[in-house]
Amino acid sequence: MTNNNLRQRAWDAAAAVVDPEIPVLTIADLGVLRDVAVTPDGVEVAITPTYTGCPAMNMITLEIELALDRAGIRPARVKTILSPAWTTDWMTEDGRRKLREYGIAPPPAAASRRALFGADSAACPHCGSADTEKLSEFGSTACKALWRCRACREPFDQFKCH
Numbered sequence: 349m350t351n352n353n354l355r356q357r358a359w360d361a362a363a364a365v366v367d368p369e370i371p372v373l374t375i376a377d378l379g380v381l382r383d384v385a386v387t388p389d390g391v392e393v394a395i396t397p398t399y400t401g402c403p404a405m406n407m408i409t410l411e412i413e414l415a416l417d418r419a420g421i422r423p424a425r426v427k428t429i430l431s432p433a434w435t436t437d438w439m440t441e442d443g444r445r446k447l448r449e450y451g452i453a454p455p456p457a458a459a460s461r462r463a464l465f466g467a468d469s470a471a472c473p474h475c476g477s478a479d480t481e482k483l484s485e486f487g488s489t490a491c492k493a494l495w496r497c498r499a500c501r502e503p504f505d506q507f508k509c510h
Contacts, residue, residue, distance in 0.1 A: 351386040354386050354391065354421070355384055355385070355386050355391075357419060357421060358384045358386075358391045358393065358416060358419070358421050358424070359381075359384040360419075361412075361415040361416050361418070361419040361421065362375070362376075362381055362384060362393050362412050362415060362416065363375065363376035363381055364376075364415060365381075365408060365411045365412050365415050366411075367380075367404060367408070368404050368407045368408065368411075369404050369489050369491075370447070370450065370452065372446045372447070372449070372450045373443050373446055373447065374443075375395065375408055375412075376440070377439065377440050377442060377443030377446060378398065378438070378439055378443060379396075379434065379435075379436075379437075379438025379439050379440070379443075380395050380396060380397070380398065380408065380434065380438075381393070381394075381395055382394040382395060382396050382429055389423065389425075390421075390422065390423035390424050390425065391416065391421050391423070391424040391425075392424070392425050392426075392427060393412055393416070393424065393425070393426045393427070394426075394427055394428075394429050395408065395409070395412070395426060395427075395428055395429070396428070396429050396430065396432075396433070396434045397428065397430075397434060398434050398491050399434070399490065399491060400430065402490075402491070405428065409426045409428075412424075412426050413426060436454075436455035436507065436508075436509050439454070439455070439507075447473070447507060448473045449473075450473075451473050451474065451504055451505075452473060452492065452504065452505045452506065452507055453470040453471060453472070453473050453495065453504055453505070453506035453507065454506075454507055455506070455507045455508065455509040456469065456470075456509055468482055470482070470495050470504075470506040472495075472497035472499065472500060472502065472504060473504050474497060474500055474502045474504065475497060475499055475500040475502070477497050477498070477499035477500065479497065479498040479499050480495050480496065480497050480498060481495065481496055481498060482494070482495050482506075483495060483496050483503070487505040487506070488505055489505075491507060491508055492505040492506060492507055492508060493505065493506050493508055
């Protein structure tokens with residue numbers, strides 16, 4: 349098997365690992381999966397946490413190792429890369445769509461109003477209204493904030509912009 353084929357098999361196995369906190373997203377959707385390399389010592393998978401100290405990273409590392417093992421890819425190792433720091437710009441459009449369908453407002457795009465003026469906004473993932481308010485900087489996990497829609501009155505999380 350060529351290195352390119354092995355790399356692609358390893359990428360596909362790792363990319364299918366889901367985020368333990370938001371199980372509708374894969375680590376590829378989130379942009380946490382940064383690289384897969386074939387080295388003389390085996391396969392090396394590079395991941396970047398959504399924020400330093402993210403408690404999900406240990407589980408993600410274990411799930412990557414298991415996914416590679418199930419795919420018959422050995423030896424393999426997972427390394428964490430902190431620089432450059434993860435940014436929500438690394439999320440895929442498919443990942444943003446999945447968040448919305450799951451009831452979580454995706455982070456604004458890099459060219460959003462927040463990026464230009466520092467203004468927080470979140471469209472309601474339930475009804476689409478822009479008439480929303482932030483209730484708390486902290487949502488169900490540290491990477492999300494709690495919002496409420498004034499139109500449909502439903503609370504929702506928004507993935508924080510990094």
